[in-house]
Amino acid sequence: MHRSRSVLLAALGLSLAVTSASAQARRAPRPSLSKIELTGYGGYQFSLSSLSTFSGTLDIKDAVNYGGSIGIRLRPTKLIELTVNQTSTDLRLRRFNGVTELTPIRVTNFYLGGYNEVHNNNIRPFFGFGLGATWFNAQETFGDDWRFSFMLGGGVKVMFGEKQRVGLRLQGNLLMTFLSTSWGASCGGGGCGLGLFGTGVADLNFTAGLTVGLGDFWN
Numbered sequence: 001m002h003r004s005r006s007v008l009l010a011a012l013g014l015s016l017a018v019t020s021a022s023a024q025a026r027r028a029p030r031p032s033l034s035k036i037e038l039t040g041y042g043g044y045q046f047s048l049s050s051l052s053t054f055s056g057t058l059d060i061k062d063a064v065n066y067g068g069s070i071g072i073r074l075r076p077t078k079l080i081e082l083t084v085n086q087t088s089t090d091l092r093l094r095r096f097n098g099v100t101e102l103t104p105i106r107v108t109n110f111y112l113g114g115y116n117e118v119h120n121n122n123i124r125p126f127f128g129f130g131l132g133a134t135w136f137n138a139q140e141t142f143g144d145d146w147r148f149s150f151m152l153g154g155g156v157k158v159m160f161g162e163k164q165r166v167g168l169r170l171q172g173n174l175l176m177t178f179l180s181t182s183w184g185a186s187c188g189g190g191g192c193g194l195g196l197f198g199t200g201v202a203d204l205n206f207t208a209g210l211t212v213g214l215g216d217f218w219n
Helices: 002-027
Strands: 036-047 056-060 063-075 078-095 100-117 123-138 143-160 166-188 191-214
Touching: 036 166, 063 191, 078 123, 100 143, 143 191
Parallel strands: none
Antiparallel strands: 036 063, 036 191, 056 078, 063 078, 078 100, 100 123, 123 143, 143 166, 166 191
């Protein structure tokens, strides 16, 4: 009888130990993820467009770009992000008579969007988009102007250390700014459609930056 009671107590103790271990395993932290990510970067931006005017061809010279972003993690692989990108360059007018005129201009892009990481390993490919506005500032000559803009981008983050709170972020972005826009609607046998039309300028940049994570994300 005493032996049976000992076996029963041992079995009960083992059951409690297994239950406790299972509960601890369920509470065990997932791979270390940051709730907030701060990134500062620099790179080079290429102008992909030019505009024809009555005086000649107008474009923006390629130049160094720099900026930063604040990302907030909503899900393990999904973040919303506020991005500011800036380029100090020249507005270039190539006149029909062969003369080229340069006007200093600062172009600043503001975007609110999101991006998706492919996975949460220390090497994290990602892609995303943003909507916002572009500020053209040539105060000394033409003044300034705001225009609607959007961004498509992608790249990779390489996170360091066990906690993965510091990393290198490499990225490429396509920026599209509308200089003039109009809406149009058409209807037919298949229904009606609404479209956005306009002219704009496109830029492509490649950047490298440092990402620092703050806080813990728990899913």
